Amino acid sequence: MKTHDAKAGWHRRTLIRLAGTLGLAALVAPGVAAAQNAVVVAHAAGINGQAVEAILKDYTAETGVKATGITMSDTDYGAKMQLAARTGNVDFDVALGVGSDVFALTKGDGIYAGIDTSGWKKETLAGMQEAKLIGDDYAVSQDTAALMVYGKALADNPPKTWGDFFDTKKYPGNRGMASGGLGVPIDIEYALIASGKDPAKLYPLDYDAAFAVLDKVAKDIVLWDNAPKGIQDLVNGDTVMTWSYAPAALSAIAAGQDIKLAAPPGTAVTRQLGVVMAKGPNGEDAGQAFFAWWFRPENQKKYTELTNYGIVVPSQEVLKQFSPEQSAYMPFSGAHPENYRTLGYDYYSAEGDLGQSNLALTLDRWNQFRAR
Amino acid sequence: MAATRRHERQARAPRLPRLRLALASPILLGLPALIFVGVFAIWPLADFLFQGVIAKGEFSFIQFQRLLASTTFFIVLGRTLLAAVTVTAICLVLAYPMAFALTKARGGLKTVLIGLVVLPYLTSVIVRTYAWAALLAIEGPVNDALTGLGLVSEPMLLGHSDFGTYVGMTHILLPIAVLTLWSGLEKIDPLQRTVAASLGASRVEAFLTVFLPQSAAAMASAASLVYILALGAYVIPATLGGTRGLLFAQLVVEQATSLLNWNLSGAMAVVMLVAAALPALVFAALRKVGARAGRGRAVGRGQALFARTVQPALDRLPDALWTWGWRIAAALVLAFLLAPELVVFAFSFGPERQITFPPAFFTLDGYASTLSDPSWMQPLKRSVVYALLDALIATALGALAAYGFARGKAAFAAAATALLVVPVVLPEIVIAISYFIFANRIGIAGTAEAIVLGQAASCVGLVVVILSTIVRQVDVNIEHAATMCGASRARLLKEIVLPLIAPGLVVAFVYGFLHAFDNLVLPLFIAGTNVTVPVRMFLALQEELTSAPAVIASLLIAVLVLGLTAALTLSRTTSLKIPLLGGKDA
Numbered sequence: 001m002k003t004h005d006a007k008a009g010w011h012r013r014t015l016i017r018l019a020g021t022l023g024l025a026a027l028v029a030p031g032v033a034a035a036q037n038a039v040v041v042a043h044a045a046g047i048n049g050q051a052v053e054a055i056l057k058d059y060t061a062e063t064g065v066k067a068t069g070i071t072m073s074d075t076d077y078g079a080k081m082q083l084a085a086r087t088g089n090v091d092f093d094v095a096l097g098v099g100s101d102v103f104a105l106t107k108g109d110g111i112y113a114g115i116d117t118s119g120w121k122k123e124t125l126a127g128m129q130e131a132k133l134i135g136d137d138y139a140v141s142q143d144t145a146a147l148m149v150y151g152k153a154l155a156d157n158p159p160k161t162w163g164d165f166f167d168t169k170k171y172p173g174n175r176g177m178a179s180g181g182l183g184v185p186i187d188i189e190y191a192l193i194a195s196g197k198d199p200a201k202l203y204p205l206d207y208d209a210a211f212a213v214l215d216k217v218a219k220d221i222v223l224w225d226n227a228p229k230g231i232q233d234l235v236n237g238d239t240v241m242t243w244s245y246a247p248a249a250l251s252a253i254a255a256g257q258d259i260k261l262a263a264p265p266g267t268a269v270t271r272q273l274g275v276v277m278a279k280g281p282n283g284e285d286a287g288q289a290f291f292a293w294w295f296r297p298e299n300q301k302k303y304t305e306l307t308n309y310g311i312v313v314p315s316q317e318v319l320k321q322f323s324p325e326q327s328a329y330m331p332f333s334g335a336h337p338e339n340y341r342t343l344g345y346d347y348y349s350a351e352g353d354l355g356q357s358n359l360a361l362t363l364d365r366w367n368q369f370r371a372r
Numbered sequence: 373m374a375a376t377r378r379h380e381r382q383a384r385a386p387r388l389p390r391l392r393l394a395l396a397s398p399i400l401l402g403l404p405a406l407i408f409v410g411v412f413a414i415w416p417l418a419d420f421l422f423q424g425v426i427a428k429g430e431f432s433f434i435q436f437q438r439l440l441a442s443t444t445f446f447i448v449l450g451r452t453l454l455a456a457v458t459v460t461a462i463c464l465v466l467a468y469p470m471a472f473a474l475t476k477a478r479g480g481l482k483t484v485l486i487g488l489v490v491l492p493y494l495t496s497v498i499v500r501t502y503a504w505a506a507l508l509a510i511e512g513p514v515n516d517a518l519t520g521l522g523l524v525s526e527p528m529l530l531g532h533s534d535f536g537t538y539v540g541m542t543h544i545l546l547p548i549a550v551l552t553l554w555s556g557l558e559k560i561d562p563l564q565r566t567v568a569a570s571l572g573a574s575r576v577e578a579f580l581t582v583f584l585p586q587s588a589a590a591m592a593s594a595a596s597l598v599y600i601l602a603l604g605a606y607v608i609p610a611t612l613g614g615t616r617g618l619l620f621a622q623l624v625v626e627q628a629t630s631l632l633n634w635n636l637s638g639a640m641a642v643v644m645l646v647a648a649a650l651p652a653l654v655f656a657a658l659r660k661v662g663a664r665a666g667r668g669r670a671v672g673r674g675q676a677l678f679a680r681t682v683q684p685a686l687d688r689l690p691d692a693l694w695t696w697g698w699r700i701a702a703a704l705v706l707a708f709l710l711a712p713e714l715v716v717f718a719f720s721f722g723p724e725r726q727i728t729f730p731p732a733f734f735t736l737d738g739y740a741s742t743l744s745d746p747s748w749m750q751p752l753k754r755s756v757v758y759a760l761l762d763a764l765i766a767t768a769l770g771a772l773a774a775y776g777f778a779r780g781k782a783a784f785a786a787a788a789t790a791l792l793v794v795p796v797v798l799p800e801i802v803i804a805i806s807y808f809i810f811a812n813r814i815g816i817a818g819t820a821e822a823i824v825l826g827q828a829a830s831c832v833g834l835v836v837v838i839l840s841t842i843v844r845q846v847d848v849n850i851e852h853a854a855t856m857c858g859a860s861r862a863r864l865l866k867e868i869v870l871p872l873i874a875p876g877l878v879v880a881f882v883y884g885f886l887h888a889f890d891n892l893v894l895p896l897f898i899a900g901t902n903v904t905v906p907v908r909m910f911l912a913l914q915e916e917l918t919s920a921p922a923v924i925a926s927l928l929i930a931v932l933v934l935g936l937t938a939a940l941t942l943s944r945t946t947s948l949k950i951p952l953l954g955g956k957d958a
Contacts, residue, residue: 040901045911053747068901070818071911076897079805082632083812091818091900105632174529179610180622181630218615222532225610228917232502232727236509238531251916255725256732360631364444367626370618371447 039286042070042092044077044273046228047247048142051306052096055299059290067290078102084278085109093280093287094294096141097273099182100345101359103138112137113277113284119292127317128295139295141275142311143342145330146186148262149249150241151234159241159262166194166213168220176230176242179223184366185343185359186269187214190243203347205358207365214369228252234259245271247310254308272342297321401776402788405769405832412810412829413795413803420806421645423638435639445623452620453647455534455609456602459541463598464591466542466705467549471590473702474554475562485706489550491929492709495716496890497544498910499925501611503712503719504540505531506729508612513729529614536612537619541605546709548601549594556590575694576686580679600648606801606893620644621801628805641802713929719922727917738919748920751908755889758824758904763884765828767877770835770884775869777836778843789840793833800893803830808897818900826898827888834887835880842876843869882938 039059043052049071056067070092072080081098084090085106106112114137117125125134133140148165150158159171166175177187191213192206193199214221222239224230227248233239235257252259275294277287293299300318304311309326312318319327348359356364427434439445470489477485492500508514508531515527530536560583568578606621613619624644627637715729722731724738742748773792777785795803807826811817816825846869854868855861870877892906899907905928909921 044914046914047916049911049914050747070900071903073896073911073914076629076808078632079629079808079897080817083809083817086812089812089815089817102632174532180626221615222529223613223615226914228727228913229502229505229611231917232505233509233532235726235728236506236531237511237527238505238509238529248916251725255723255917257726257917357631360633363626363630367444367448367618367623370616371444371451372616 037064038066038068038282039094039290040068040070040092040280040282041290042072042077042080042095044097045071045073047251047307048097048311051303051311054306055294055303058299058302059293063289063293065286065289072097078105081106085111090278090280092278093282093284094275094277094290096275096294098141098276099273100138101182101349101357103274103276104349107137111278113279113287115139115277115291116288117292119288120295124295124297124315124317127297127315128313131315133313133315138274138276139291140272140313141294142273143270143314144273144311145246145270146183146190146243147246147249148241149231149234149244149259150262151237151239152258153237153240155260158260162190162194164262165241165243166191166217168217171240172220173240174220174222174238175217176222176224176233176239176244178230178243179225180363180366182271182343182359185348185362186243186271188362188366189269189343199341203344205347205362207362211365211369218369218372231257231259245310247307250308250310270342272345399776399780399784402773402780405773405792405836406788408765408769409792409795409829409832412825413807414791416806416810417794417803420634420638420802420809421642423634424636424642425639426635435636436642438636439639439643448618448620448623449643449647451618452603455537455541455605455619456599459538459545459602460595460599462538462542463546463549464553464595466546466708467553467594468587468591469698469701470546470550470705471553471557472698474550475557475560486551488706488710489547492543492547492713495713495929496906496909496921496925497607497892498906498913499716499719499921500543500712501540501608502727502913502922503715503729504536504543504612506715506719506727507531507711508536508539531612533612533614534617536614537605537609537617540608540612541602543709543712544605544608545598545601546705549598550705552594552597553587553590556593557587560586574687575691576683577679580683603644603648604801620647625801634805634809637805641805644802716922716925716929719919720926722919722922724919725917727919727922738923742920742923745920748905748908748924751903751905752924754820754902755905758820758827759885759889761824762828762831762888763881765824766831766835766884766888767881770832770880771839771873771877773832774836774839774843775865775873778840779848785840789833789836792836795830796833800891804893804897807894811898817898818902820902822898823895823902823904826894827891830891830894831884831887835884838880838883839873839876842873846872 041052041056043049049069053069056069059065059067077097078099078101081095081102082105086109088109088111090111103112115134117134128134128139148159148162153173154171157171159165164171178184188205188207188210189199189202191210192202195209195213197206197209222233222242224233224242227245230239230242230244231248231252234242235252241262249259249261253261275291277284277291280287295313297315297317298321300313300315301321303313304318304322309322309330312330314330319330322330348357348362350358352358352361424435425431425433474482474485474489506512510527510529510531512531514530515524518524519527530539564582564586565578568582569575573581604621605619606625609617609619610622620640621644624637624640627633627640718729718731719727720738721734721736722728722738723733723735724741726732773788777788807829808817811822811826816822850872851864851868854864859867890906891904892910895902895904896907896910903911905924909924912918912921
C-alpha cells in the first residue's frame with residue numbers, strides 16, 4: 001500500500017523502502033494498491049497552496065478521509081503531469097490548478113477520469129454550467145487576475161489604463177512584467193491592449209504590434225521570475241508599477257506594504273486554471289468525492305478568503321457570497337462584466353506555424369525580443 | 373625499466389591470495405559506487421540527452437537543425453559563454469587573495485576564515501537572490517553609497533542587469549573558487565620564496581616566477597569548476613538579470629517545463645555539455661603548462677614580457693602595500709561574501725509577510741510562527757534525515773571506491789573518478805530533469821527514496837575526490853607490513869586502513885551531508901509530498917512574500933557553521949589535508 005503519511009516513524013520506513021529500492025527489483029515499477037479513506041490532491045505553491053492545505057484539513061475533519069496535498073511549482077507542474085501521462089505513474093487523485101494547455105497535451109494518455117457530477121448539489125452544478133466552468137473531464141478551479149499595481153512614486157498620479165502602463169513619458173520609471181512561462185502571453189496581451197487593439201479580438205496575436213509597443217519601453221522593463229519578486233521590486237523602488245497575480249498583490253497590501261492597486265481592476269486579464277480527476281493511487285471514487293466537496297460554495301468562499309480574495313471560482317453561487325467591497329477588485333465578480341476576459345488557452349494550445357503550439361511561437365518571439 | 377615497473381606494481385599490491393587481490397582490486401572496490409552513480413545519474417542523463425536525437429519517435433537531428441537555424445540560440449549561447457567566462461575571471465581574481473590569506477592563517481583564525489568563506493556557499497540560493505535584490509535596489513544600500521560618494525549622479529538599476537547577474541553568480545561560486553584554489557596553494561612550499569629571495573629575487577619577482585606558476589594548476593581547477601557551474605546558472609540570471617539578459621539554462625528550462633519539449637531541451641543539454649567540455653580541455657592544457665613551470669622549465673613569453681614591463685613598476689611599490697595589500701583584499705572579499713548573509717539575517721527579524729531591507733520594524737514573530745509551523749518543521753526534519761542517509765551512502769560507497777582507486781592503476785582511477793563527478797560538475801538543472809524522468813519511469817518519483825538516491829548519486833563523486841587524496845596519504849608500507857605479519861585483507865582494512873582514514877571519513881560525511889542538505893533543484897522536481905527545506909523555501913516565495921525562508925536560513929547558517937567548524941577542527945588536528953569541492957545551482 002502506498003501512503004503519504006508523514007507522521008512519526010516515516011524515517012524508519014524511508015530506510016526500509018530505501019533498502020528495497022537499492023535492489024534491482026526496485027527498477028521495475030511497483031504496483032500500487034488503492035488505499036481506503038485517503039485522497040491525494042496536487043496543487044500549486046505559495047499562498048494558493050497554503051489555502052488548499054487548510055481546506056484539505058477541513059475535508060479530513062468533516063469526512064474522516066485523510067487528504068494529503070502535493071505541492072507543485074509553476075516550474076514543474078506541466079512536466080510532472082506529462083511524465084505522469086507518459087509513465088502511467090500517477091501519484092495524485094485530483095489535480096488543482098492545471099493549465100488547459102497541459103491538459104490538452106496529456107488528456108490522450110488515459111490518466112484522467114471523467115467528472116461524475118451525480119453527487120453534486122443541483123444549484124452548484126447549474127451555476128458552474130451557466131458560467132461555462134465545467135466540461136466532461138475538466139472544470140475551472142480558479143481564476144486569478146493579473147492586476148496593475150503601483151508604488152509610492154506614483155501615489156499622486158496613479159496609472160489607470162494599460163495605455164498608461166506602457167506610456168513612459170507620462171509615467172517615467174521602470175515597470176515590472178513576467179519574464180517567462182504563461183506570464184509572457186499576459187505581457188503581450190497587455191501590450192496589444194495598450195496599442196489600441198480590442199481586448200475581445202486579440203487572437204490571432206499581432207506580434208508586430210505587440211513588440212512595437214514593447215520595443216519602445218524595453219529599457220524601462222524590469223522582469224520578474226515570480227509575482228512576489230515583482231512586488232519586492234516595486235517596494236524596493238526598482239519599478240514604479242508592475243502587473244502582478246492577485247494573490248501576491250493582495251497579500252502584500254494586506255501585509256501593509258506601501259503599494260496600491262490601479263483602477264479600474266476590471267481591465268485585468270485573468271488566468272484560468274482547471275481541476276482534473278486522475279486515475280490515481282486511491283481509486284476514482286476518492287477523487288470524485290473530494291471533487292464534489294471542493295466545489296461547494298462554502299468551501300470555495302473559504303478558499304477565496306484564504307487567498308486574500310485573489311483566487312475565485314467565478315460561479316455566481318460563489319461570487320454572491322462576497323460583499324461589494326470584497327468583489328471590487330475581482331474582475332470576475334460581475335462588477336466589470338464588460339472587461340472580464342481570460343487568457344485564450346484554446347488559442348495558445350492550438351498548433352501554429354512550423355508545427356509548434358501558439359504558446360511555443362509566442363515564447364519564441366519573446367526570447368527573440370530578449371536576445372536583441 | 374620493466375623491472376622498476378614490476379617493482380612498483382609489487383609495492384602497490386603485495387603478494388596476496390587471489391581472493392584477497394580481488395577484494396583489493398580497484399574494479400571490485402569501485403564497482404558499487406560506479407554502479408550506483410551509473411544507475412541513478414549517468415543512465416538517466418544519457419537517456420535524457422538521447423531525447424535530443426529523437427523526433428516523433430524516430431532518430432533525427434532535426435532538433436539540432438532547429439537550433440542551428442535560430443539566431444536567438446546563437447546570441448543567447450554567446451551571451452552565456454561570455455557570462456561564464458567573465459564570472460570565472462572575476463572569481464579567480466577575487467579568490468586568489470582570499471585563498472592566499474587562508475594559506476597564511478594559522479590555528480583558530482584559519483578555521484574561522486574557512487567557516488566564513490563556506491558560510492554563504494551553504495545558504496539557500498533563493499534566499500540570497502532576495503538579499504542581493506535588496507542590496508542592489510535603486511533605493512538600496514549600494515546605490516545609496518554610490519550616489520553618496522558622488523560616483524554616480526543618479527541611482528542605477530543594478531539588480532536587473534548583467535551586473536546583477538555577475539554579482540549574484542560570483543557570490544554563489546566564489547567560495548568554491550576560494551576553496552579549490554586554497555587546496556592547491558597549501559601544497560606550495562613557502563620556503564621556496566625564501567630561497568628565491570636569498571638568491572636575489574625581489575618580493576614581486578619571487579611571487580611571479582616561483583609562487584604564481586606553481587598555483588596555475590589550482591587556478592585551472594578552480595576556473596574549470598566555476599566555469600561549468602556558471603554555464604548552467606539558472607536561478608540567479610532569472611532573478612537578477614536584465615530584460616536582455618537571457619541565458620542558456622533559462623531556454624533549456626523553458627523548453628523542458630513550460631513547453632514540455634524534451635526533445636529540444638535534450639538537444640540543448642547536449643550543446644551545454646559540449647560548451648562545458650571544450651574549455652575544460654583548455655584549462656587542462658593550462659594545468660600542464662603550470663605543472664611544467666613548477667618543475668623549473670621554460671617560463672612563457674607572456675610572463676617574460678610581464679617581467680620586463682610591469683614587474684619593475686610593481687617592484688617600486690612600498691613593501692607595506694604588499695604586506696597589507698592581500699590582507700585588505702581578502703577582507704573585502706569576505707565582506708562581499710558576508711554582506712547578503714547579514715541582509716538575510718535582518719529579513720528574519722522583520723515583519724512576517726515582508727522581505728524588506730532594512731525591515732520596517734524588528735520582531736521575533738517570524739521565528740515564533742515558523743518554528744511552530746509543522747509545514748516548516750517537517751521539511752526541516754526530513755532534510756536532516758535524507759541528508760544523513762545520503763552522507764551515509766556516499767561515504768560508504770565513496771570510501772570503498774577511493775581506496776580501490778588509490779591502490780589501483782592511475783588511468784583507471786582517473787577515468788572512474790571523472791565518471792563519478794559528472795553529477796557534481798554538470799548543471800544541476802540537467803541532472804534534475806533527467807533524474808526526474810528516470811524516477812517517474814521506474815515509479816519512485818515523489819517518494820523519500822527517490823530523493824535520497826538522487827541526492828546520494830551526486831554526493832558520491834564529492835566523497836571520492838575528498839577521500840582519494842586522504843587514502844593516498846596513508847603509507848602503503850604499513851599495509852605491506854600488516855600483510856606480512858599475517859593480517860587478512862579484511863582485518864587490514866578494519867584495523868589499519870579504517871582508523872588511519874577515520875578523520876577523512878568524518879569530513880567526507882559532513883560534506884556529503886551539507887551537499888545533500890542544501891540541494892534545491894533535484895528535490896524540487898521529485899519531492900511530491902516529501903518536501904525538503906530548500907524546496908519549501910522556494911515554494912513559499914512563489915506567491916507571497918514571507919520572512920520564513922530567512923528565518924530557516926538564519927538558523928541553518930548557525931547549524932551549518934557549527935558542523936563545518938567541528939569537521940575542520942577534526943581535520944586540523946591530524947596531518948591530513950582535505951581538498952574541497954562542491955556544486956551549487958546559481
